[in-house]
Amino acid sequence: MRDKGRIIVGLVVFVVLVTYPLWNNLGAAENTSPPELALPKDKTHCIEEKEYMTANHMDLLNKWRDAVVRNGDRYYTSQSFGERYEMSLTKTCMNCHNDREKFCIRCHDYANVQPSCWGCHVEPKETE
Amino acid sequence: MMNEDRRSFLKKTGRAAVGLGLGLPILEAACSRPRAGAAGAASSRQWAMVIDVEKCLRDEVRSACAQACHRAHNVPRIPDSEEEVKWIWSEDFEAVFPDQAHAHLPDSLKDKPVLVLCNHCTHPACVKVCPTKATWKREKDGIVMMDMHRCIGCRYCMAACPYGARSFNWQDPRPYLERPIRPEFPTREKGVVEKCNFCAERLRDGREPACVEATKNVPGGEGALTFGDLSEPNSNVCALLRKRRTIVRKLSAGTGPNVFYIV
Numbered sequence: 001m002r003d004k005g006r007i008i009v010g011l012v013v014f015v016v017l018v019t020y021p022l023w024n025n026l027g028a029a030e031n032t033s034p035p036e037l038a039l040p041k042d043k044t045h046c047i048e049e050k051e052y053m054t055a056n057h058m059d060l061l062n063k064w065r066d067a068v069v070r071n072g073d074r075y076y077t078s079q080s081f082g083e084r085y086e087m088s089l090t091k092t093c094m095n096c097h098n099d100r101e102k103f104c105i106r107c108h109d110y111a112n113v114q115p116s117c118w119g120c121h122v123e124p125k126e127t128e
Numbered sequence: 129m130m131n132e133d134r135r136s137f138l139k140k141t142g143r144a145a146v147g148l149g150l151g152l153p154i155l156e157a158a159c160s161r162p163r164a165g166a167a168g169a170a171s172s173r174q175w176a177m178v179i180d181v182e183k184c185l186r187d188e189v190r191s192a193c194a195q196a197c198h199r200a201h202n203v204p205r206i207p208d209s210e211e212e213v214k215w216i217w218s219e220d221f222e223a224v225f226p227d228q229a230h231a232h233l234p235d236s237l238k239d240k241p242v243l244v245l246c247n248h249c250t251h252p253a254c255v256k257v258c259p260t261k262a263t264w265k266r267e268k269d270g271i272v273m274m275d276m277h278r279c280i281g282c283r284y285c286m287a288a289c290p291y292g293a294r295s296f297n298w299q300d301p302r303p304y305l306e307r308p309i310r311p312e313f314p315t316r317e318k319g320v321v322e323k324c325n326f327c328a329e330r331l332r333d334g335r336e337p338a339c340v341e342a343t344k345n346v347p348g349g350e351g352a353l354t355f356g357d358l359s360e361p362n363s364n365v366c367a368l369l370r371k372r373r374t375i376v377r378k379l380s381a382g383t384g385p386n387v388f389y390i391v
Binding site for chain 2: 065069070071074090091116120122124
């Protein structure tokens with residue numbers, strides 16, 4: 001046990017290094033605020049409740065994709081509002097949310113996700 | 129146990145073999161009945177096309193088709209023929225119908241251009257080989273569809289298709305798109321396969337495929353392409369198929385093409 005001191009120092013250094021990502025991010029949540037999103041001005045609500053859309057829009061889009069491509073379906077009826085919408089990212093979603101930079105990308109950057117929707121789907125204003 | 133003689137052992141083995149031989153087909157029939165019933169019950173369409181080769185001899189008719197299709201679906205125009213992408217285009221008669229092209233073809237067919245596109249086969253070879261079900265035969269309308277979200281670009285389908293109807297995106301197609309890009313139809317990314325979709329998106333809206341519509345707007349192009357439902361005996365394609373002698377590409381491949389040619 002002659003190396004007791006060295007071992008303890010080594011262990012402390014090890015623990016500090018391993019837990020660095022944890023304590024480095026302590027309090028980081030208070031320092032950042034959710035992104036400010038540009039919402040459509042002339043609309044009162046999205047196709048479903050805002051909370052549902054925030055949490056589940058990706059699942060909904062996947063269901064739309066399967067319904068349109070696999071089954072050839074066309075319309076979606078809103079569970080919350082009973083309204084009928086065409087299942088189309090470009091024609092329905094981006095018709096209102098027409099500023100991808102200030103809506104989609106701003107939030108995806110904040111959440112650190114990189115969806116590949118726009119590798120193929122065309123933003124209406126990006127046709128040049 | 130060991131005192132069982134050779135004779136009784138053979139008897140038992142023989143009975144077991146007969147029993148197995150009789151039982152298995154019955155078991156198989158019993159198991160497959162529900163599947164056959166489900167397939168028979170589905171009253172599904174089969175979209176089909178009849179191409180009048182003679183009416184498509186004029187360049188204007190064929191280029192109007194290709195242009196309308198490629199415009200509608202944001203198909204890039206890539207000059208390098210090794211990397212080009214096409215949904216509907218022209219090939220010489222001899223290349224389209226290698227099993228029909230003998231040395232004494234009439235001048236009306238010899239080296240003449242014929243419109244080709246995906247045949248939306250009844251037994252599509254491309255569908256059998258796709259490992260991700262990115263391409264499949266849609267039950268309700270018989271279209272051989274593609275789901276670009278699922279395509280991993282393995283190109284098995286391209287190897288399987290006897291008609292060369294599929295193109296691979298060797299590079300990002302966007303720089304080669306005609307401007308303005310049509311936002312209604314997604315473009316593709318590098319690394320996916322694409323082909324004619326019989327204008328599934330237009331059919332959903334009750335419209336004819338873009339190529340068929342385009343021929344109608346060309347003087348003399350009326351009737352060059354006829355589109356309709358093969359499962360509906362009174363449809364225009366069925367009427368035409370009853371009246372005129374038609375051929376399909378590579379009948380012997382057994383894929384059951386649903387694009388027919390009047391020659």
